[in-house]
Amino acid sequence: MPTYSHSKLACFENCPRSYFYRYIEKPEVEKVESIEAFLGCRVHEALEKLYRDVKMQKEVSESDLIAYYNERWLKNWHENVTVVNPSYSAENYRKVGEKCLRDCYKRYAPFNDAVTLCLEERVSFYLNGEGNYRMQGYIDRLARREDGTFEIHDYKTSLGRLPMQENLDADRQLALYEIGVHNRFEDAEPENTELVWHYLAFDTEFRRKRSRQQLEQLKKETIELIKTIEKAEEEQNFPAKESKLCMWCEYQRVCPMQKHIFETSQLKANEYLKEEGVTLVNKFVQLREQAREIEIELEKVKEALFEYAKRKGVEIIQGSDYKARVKITRRVKLPKKSDPERKDLEELVKENNLWEKVSDLNTNALLKLLENGALPEGVAEQIREFERLEEEKRIYLSKVKEMFE
Numbered sequence: 001m002p003t004y005s006h007s008k009l010a011c012f013e014n015c016p017r018s019y020f021y022r023y024i025e026k027p028e029v030e031k032v033e034s035i036e037a038f039l040g041c042r043v044h045e046a047l048e049k050l051y052r053d054v055k056m057q058k059e060v061s062e063s064d065l066i067a068y069y070n071e072r073w074l075k076n077w078h079e080n081v082t083v084v085n086p087s088y089s090a091e092n093y094r095k096v097g098e099k100c101l102r103d104c105y106k107r108y109a110p111f112n113d114a115v116t117l118c119l120e121e122r123v124s125f126y127l128n129g130e131g132n133y134r135m136q137g138y139i140d141r142l143a144r145r146e147d148g149t150f151e152i153h154d155y156k157t158s159l160g161r162l163p164m165q166e167n168l169d170a171d172r173q174l175a176l177y178e179i180g181v182h183n184r185f186e187d188a189e190p191e192n193t194e195l196v197w198h199y200l201a202f203d204t205e206f207r208r209k210r211s212r213q214q215l216e217q218l219k220k221e222t223i224e225l226i227k228t229i230e231k232a233e234e235e236q237n238f239p240a241k242e243s244k245l246c247m248w249c250e251y252q253r254v255c256p257m258q259k260h261i262f263e264t265s266q267l268k269a270n271e272y273l274k275e276e277g278v279t280l281v282n283k284f285v286q287l288r289e290q291a292r293e294i295e296i297e298l299e300k301v302k303e304a305l306f307e308y309a310k311r312k313g314v315e316i317i318q319g320s321d322y323k324a325r326v327k328i329t330r331r332v333k334l335p336k337k338s339d340p341e342r343k344d345l346e347e348l349v350k351e352n353n354l355w356e357k358v359s360d361l362n363t364n365a366l367l368k369l370l371e372n373g374a375l376p377e378g379v380a381e382q383i384r385e386f387e388r389l390e391e392e393k394r395i396y397l398s399k400v401k402e403m404f405e
Contacts, residue, residue: 003135004226018255019229043101055116096159114146137180140155148192150188154196171208190210195210305317306393326394332389333363354375
């Protein structure tokens with residue numbers, strides 16, 4: 001029986017193809033680590049050490065905390081850490097981590113608001129309690145206050161923006177962890193459990209609670225998502241989903257949506273312009289633009305032919321090799337769905353019990369009823385008020401035949 005986690009589920013939601021590579025096919029690709037992920041790991045390590053030292057009654061100063069963070073940064077740095085945004089350097093990110101830790105230290109020192117029960121603790125449980133749909137995860141910090149309230153803490157170093165209210169209310173990760181905590185601790189209940197998000201880059205904390213009903217609904221939704229994943233595995237159906245996350249994806253080299261982009265990004269300027277795919281796309285765009293210009297010019301010439309035929313009173317216009325037969329007919333039409341008068345016509349049809357007869361207001365069917373005299377005269381007169389004469393114009397080309405062929 002496979003084990004799922006929030007990150008595994010989120011991977012499938014973000015991009016089924018990435019899920020396929022990461023958890024099923026597992027292709028050999030060069031391991032890269034984004035600077036954002038590297039930053040998050042180093043900050044988490046520093047906070048974990050901080051709370052372990054506090055638990056052991058060891059005093060930790062702010063400078064000690066920063067020194068440990070920088071030590072871990074240097075020790076773990078490697079050449080495959082990637083900085084996607086060219087506007088910032090790795091040093092900028094390192095300084096962000098320092099600020100996160102300094103702000104956190106100032107806000108929570110001396111760190112005695114709650115007793116830390118565990119750090120980076122693995123939780124494992126079944127969503128339905130029957131040995132199916134197993135979930136697991138790692139809690140950054142689990143604590144308990146004097147009043148018995150459990151706190152599930154999540155430390156985030158994301159730099160984008162603060163979440164909206166609805167994002168926190170829909171957050172799945174900590175709510176799943178709460179289910180695991182309830183299974184492990186007999187005195188842990190929804191009424192005395194808080195979810196705590198620390199957005200360190202913004203020096204901001206959010207707290208929320210989940211009701212029993214919300215947790216039960218989460219279980220059902222998660223099981224349905226797992227079933228969707230299992231169906232995708234059965235059908236081997238894992239389409240790639242393009243998004244901003246592609247820039248950080250480690251499978252760009254094998255993904256059908258990103259492979260060519262990745263390969264050409266490694267080329268020099270002169271090589272890039274000569275690459276076959278690049279050349280073909282550029283040619284396609286060029287021809288499409290030319291076709292658009294030709295289409296515009298063609299419409300102008302067609303309108304000129306219609307105007308010429310009306311002015312001269314002719315139906316066939318002779319050219320050098322072809323002749324054009326210009327056909328202009330006038331037909332009675334009723335308002336289309338986009339027409340402002342359409343709503344009034346629909347009300348009239350419904351009031352006179354004609355809706356079924358004209359197939360959800362098929363205007364051609366309604367016109368046929370008018371032509372056949374199948375409507376009461378009063379109703380027919382009202383409908384005729386919506387009639388408009390529209391021109392239908394066609395041009396038919398045929399080869400000019402030689403006179404003595």
